[in-house]
Amino acid sequence: MSPLSSGLLGDLDPTSDRAVFRQIADQLREAIDRGRFREGEKLPSEADLVEHFGVSRMTVRNAFSILQGEGLVHAEHGRGVFVRPRPPVRRLASDRFARRHREQGKSAFIVEADAAGSHPQVDSLEVKEEKASHDISTRLGSVRRVLARRRRYLLDGKPVEFATSYLPLDIARGTPIAEPNPGPGGIYARLEELGHHLDHFEEEIRARMPSPAEVKTLRLAAGVPVIHLVRTAFDTEGRAVEVCDTVMAADAYVLSYQLPAT
Amino acid sequence: MSPLSSGLLGDLDPTSDRAVFRQIADQLREAIDRGRFREGEKLPSEADLVEHFGVSRMTVRNAFSILQGEGLVHAEHGRGVFVRPRPPVRRLASDRFARRHREQGKSAFIVEADAAGSHPQVDSLEVKEEKASHDISTRLGSVRRVLARRRRYLLDGKPVEFATSYLPLDIARGTPIAEPNPGPGGIYARLEELGHHLDHFEEEIRARMPSPAEVKTLRLAAGVPVIHLVRTAFDTEGRAVEVCDTVMAADAYVLSYQLPAT
């Protein structure tokens, strides 16, 4: 019924070396970039494009699958293909673990999200002792077993981050850190109370495509990478007292670091 | 000719809700994860899998396209589909701009790569004056025109990073900074000589899928995201004196930051 008003999209170049489905993807991409289709707006249906370009449906679908892989569009079964809206991003500043942010009763995530006017949630909380993976064991200095604290963070119902903290048992066992709710200021406040004065953190950042499990827990759209952040906390004696492994939906975050020019 | 030795892959579950091409992708993914196919090793050909599973070729190709999107495999025309080898990663430490690393004659990238035993290259060097984009102008404090220094970095022939430095004209024009080779210690050393003593840097990190142009310049495989890093350098008077916009192949980098626990 929507015969695809001419003008929005051009014609194919039969003399071009470029594959037809790539040419179609190029045209759609350009139209999106130029704002001819706005965020959240519905693109022409597969049938429309089949008719407009005079190609078979698989060719159109190939074009769409390119754009999906680029994270530009997403398809909804029974509804159409839409320009993917960019979710509001959460900025993580490098001073987010400064002591002055640790004085309040609520967790940093909740406080910060409330301030930004979003509705924060934390779920899949799980606290248990388990065998340390090789990587975690290495980072914590050859411990065999660890306390693992897992949780998922959501903003306005959308999962944005899944994190696991690992702590050596000799530090965490029998302390509030092993409780589901470790109390005001979080586990870093508890660590300091227990005499492990924090000296510095080390963060390692990678980006990659998500595993199927990560797609599921973070409800990721096609074409959205994850940021994998591994933070190690060191006390004043140089001992690694915690490793926090975080997987974030890359479209929801900007990380920000302040570096001295020394 | 290679009838796909049984045992490597199982059968489909016709009763499952999961689409056939997803089941095939799942089996291949698991076989790769378990090390049944090693890095760089060739997977069964499309024809092999068509025969093994008794499905049509498009179904097999759909399965492969999932794995490509995950960055697990890559196809080579005329050769086969291979498990994607993980390239050696370059670690970027947060002290990489410390003054003590600035004393040598060669650029930091070259020095560091040589030390790691790789063969570094820098190309597409371009230095010119241009109009500042809105974003760059904002970051540099409302300048209209800027000096832009573009270059691409390669390791062992593989492009890994594409970077552009932007500097206000009143700082850079007519100085060694506007020369293709700014001399020992790079532009940061020159800035300090010109009286702009560096105080700190601010880095913003995002991850996303690459644009087609980025795929081309970085020769990215399917399923490889980019890390987008924007660094702003501030002098001791609080003025932003440089913005460096960097796009990195995410499979080639680990960023590492050291944060004080303050």
Added chain:
DNA sequence: CACGCCAACTCGTATAGACGAGTGGTCGAG
């Protein structure tokens, strides 16, 4: 008016076939 059903439209999955093009090995001519 309210509700449910249905039809039309959407994307998802799968089949079967065709031709093109890049790669690598074999084999025969020189």
Added chain:
DNA sequence: CTCGACCACTCGTCTATACGAGTTGGCGTG
């Protein structure tokens, strides 16, 4: 032995068709 032609195998592109399943809106019935 060397080189080129050829062929088998590989993935790339494209067509045509079919049916399934989620969504939406309208229409008819109660």
